[in-house]
Amino acid sequence: MSLVDDLVALNPPLLVALDVDGTLAPIVRDPDKATIPKDILELLEALASASSVQLALITGRDLESLSRMEQLDGIWRGVEHGAVVLGPGEQPRERKLAEEHVLALARFKEWVRDHAGDAFVEYKPQAVAVHVRGIAETDPARANRLLDEAEALAARLGLHVRKGRCVREAEALAHDKGEALRQIFERSGARSVFFAGDDLTDLPAIEFANKHGIGAFVLSPEKPEPPTPSMIVIQSARSVAQLLAELSRRLA
Numbered sequence: 196m197s198l199v200d201d202l203v204a205l206n207p208p209l210l211v212a213l214d215v216d217g218t219l220a221p222i223v224r225d226p227d228k229a230t231i232p233k234d235i236l237e238l239l240e241a242l243a244s245a246s247s248v249q250l251a252l253i254t255g256r257d258l259e260s261l262s263r264m265e266q267l268d269g270i271w272r273g274v275e276h277g278a279v280v281l282g283p284g285e286q287p288r289e290r291k292l293a294e295e296h297v298l299a300l301a302r303f304k305e306w307v308r309d310h311a312g313d314a315f316v317e318y319k320p321q322a323v324a325v326h327v328r329g330i331a332e333t334d335p336a337r338a339n340r341l342l343d344e345a346e347a348l349a350a351r352l353g354l355h356v357r358k359g360r361c362v363r364e365a366e367a368l369a370h371d372k373g374e375a376l377r378q379i380f381e382r383s384g385a386r387s388v389f390f391a392g393d394d395l396t397d398l399p400a401i402e403f404a405n406k407h408g409i410g411a412f413v414l415s416p417e418k419p420e421p422p423t424p425s426m427i428v429i430q431s432a433r434s435v436a437q438l439l440a441e442l443s444r445r446l447a
């Protein structure tokens with residue numbers, strides 16, 4: 196049986212939850228320039244309107260940044276690695292950080308300004324992410340040094356450190372995509388779940404999905420092997436698109 200056959204055989208309604216960058220949107224040097232291809236947006240729209248499907252996007256991006264890539268109706272969103280979970284049509288609530296976290300993030304931003312000016316930096320409401328993919332192309336040693344320094348400083352400041360490929364993120368509070376997926380699963384009334392993601396930060400969600408359905412790791416030229424050999428894999432982001440096309444033909 197193919198993966199799509201296995202997904203269609205799961206108990207409905209099926210929660211289809213997807214990471215964004217590297218899973219739906221091709222990875223590019225500057226995350227601000229990443230886009231979800233139009234054909235994939237159309238497939239997501241079709242899945243979102245299917246009565247037997249609940250659709251969720253779960254990403255490290257903040258809501259503002261995700262909104263630049265999609266404005267789909269009727270979907271769940273987990274943003275900032277699960278710090279914020281929003282049901283269809285829900286608006287985020289105001290959040291307030293403790294003074295110590297505000298200060299620690301300010302110190303981290305100072306370091307970024309003084310030492311990592313050439314990195315791509317994402318400033319989120321409760322976190323700062325330093326991306327070095329662009330630097331790694333020309334100076335991998337410096338890229339690795341920046342990742343190490345960012346990690347050490349964040350830890351020293353009492354911030355949570357999130358490690359992804361070519362990115363270190365200093366977060367005021369720790370969250371993970373597995374927790375976001377659990378919340379969405381419970382609140383949506385879905386009876387089974389499929390999740391796909393391409394980075395280490397997706398592993399908690401893949402693990403959760405495997406307990407209630409199917410979790411899959413998306414391979415890429417940057418990560419041609421799954422973190423553990425027994426994982427279900429999808430060969431590329433393009434294969435994710437093919438899977439969604441087949442899934443929407445069968446379920447939408």
Ligand SMILES: [Mg+2]
Pocket residue numbers: 214215216217218392393394
């Ligand atoms: Mg990703």
